[in-house]
Amino acid sequence: MGQRGRKKGANGERSRSLLLAIAADEFAHKGFSDTKISTIVKRANLSQPTFYLYFESKESVFQELIQLFRSKLFDLTKSSRLEPGIDLTSVPERISQVLAAIFHFFKENPNLTRIGLFVGEEAEDIKKQLSKQIMDNLISEQENGYFHLVLT
Amino acid sequence: MGQRGRKKGANGERSRSLLLAIAADEFAHKGFSDTKISTIVKRANLSQPTFYLYFESKESVFQELIQLFRSKLFDLTKSSRLEPGIDLTSVPERISQVLAAIFHFFKENPNLTRIGLFVGEEAEDIKKQLSKQIMDNLISEQENGYFHLVLT
């Protein structure tokens, strides 16, 4: 039997994430209103009630995805905050690393990104908040003397 | 009867364009699926059957708007085709005039533009076709020796 000890209940989480992934895909490609629960569950080979076993409503899955995008993304930018006393020569490199990480994240999570940046009503908010956080990082870096911002 | 001579057809056309304009606004701001006929006619102070007096279906109004955008826009770019033998010194000015005309058109027709470039499923097609036509113009101009393209 070895490493196949899981059995009972093991598929609950699997079903949930399957549904979540398919939902992300549908929302990303068709928008909220054109995404049908019936399509999601059909693609997951499950029945409609199963969807409601794991999510409260269509709206709530959508919100969950938006939140997921927000938290993953802001974790990324937050981790980029530079600390005083750092080796000055490494600063530009770190900045570019963060931007690279962001674009890498976008590329690795295209559905989530589409939803977060283009589909949701909060899209504008998210973009603003993202810009602000990046800006703040840059500014705090600037204040720490790492470099000078030149606005044009 | 005297001053009641105007009438037949007059209000018909008025209602039609009113509906079309409101539809454009709704489609532009809410997308296809979230646009409801009931909202359109309410805003126009008309009834639902009246809508079907002028349009075959929701889909068909949408297509009509897409067509309108396409034709207006391509008329614009077509009219910019330069003819051989033109005064060479006026070329840069004409090119900038065309681009200005396009952006002016975008600004003057925000709803149509949103629909044509972002809402419709044909959006990608339209953008490609638009780029191509502009490119073609530039190239034909280039071939006519007006200038040299430098791709970077």
Place this chain on the structure above:
Amino acid sequence: MGQRGRKKGANGERSRSLLLAIAADEFAHKGFSDTKISTIVKRANLSQPTFYLYFESKESVFQELIQLFRSKLFDLTKSSRLEPGIDLTSVPERISQVLAAIFHFFKENPNLTRIGLFVGEEAEDIKKQLSKQIMDNLISEQENGYFHLVLT
């Protein structure tokens, strides 16, 4: 043609009151949860969407019926308020008239009464308010010297 001038739109109100009456009957006999919109419209020879043409939701028809009961009933008790200077000998007769009117109303509107007094969640409230109003009337009558209350 004579007195049959009504035609267009005349049946809207008819459909509405038909649905309302049937709804009252169903709610009275089966309670809120066991009353199905599908049954109501079937009995009215109408389709489900028609129901929503006239009512916002199942809940809202129910509330409308409760309100109807309340207002009709309280109109009845309100109209019973005795005014000072009335012929004293007529007081007992008027009181009994009001009670008779109430019971007559109950008998004439059995569905509404069942809903108002037994089905709705507000039933207890309504009963209390009804008692209070009757009491108030009696007391004001008593204060006006029409008679003396003897509580036992």
Place this chain on the structure above:
Amino acid sequence: MGQRGRKKGANGERSRSLLLAIAADEFAHKGFSDTKISTIVKRANLSQPTFYLYFESKESVFQELIQLFRSKLFDLTKSSRLEPGIDLTSVPERISQVLAAIFHFFKENPNLTRIGLFVGEEAEDIKKQLSKQIMDNLISEQENGYFHLVLT
């Protein structure tokens, strides 16, 4: 193994009566249709399949409760049947004892009583049967010469 001798069947019966009691409470307070199996098992800290381990269906628990009410109640009234040759002076007392027992039963079993007398579709039947049995008792007592019924 020692002190783990009690077990098999013990918890089973415990779960069963727990579910039955909660079901009674829910049915009594919300009626049949608004009572959900999911609520019952949640309150019992059990799962839905467990419910079906002990009962065949929602309907069947309901019927079981109705039967329970009926049998308990009719046991009560049956035990009140007076036998010929009894001491005549004790008759009124015994009658009042039976009525007291009935009302005591109602008070001690409020949920069952609500279900039996007000919720179930058989409510009317039960009430009739109850009246009849009480009546029969009275009549048989009357026939036995214990007293004379005076209907007004």
Place this chain on the structure above:
DNA sequence: CATGAATGAGACTTCATTCAT
């Protein structure tokens, strides 16, 4: 030219109930 009235089709959601472990 216009509308009041009505509806078929289909979406989201809930619930009693079962399967497999």
Place this chain on the structure above:
DNA sequence: CATGAATGAAGTCTCATTCAT
């Protein structure tokens, strides 16, 4: 003894569209 997971059936509600006047 008990449960995690799943579902058929049915209910409420919405929307594009049509009929008859």
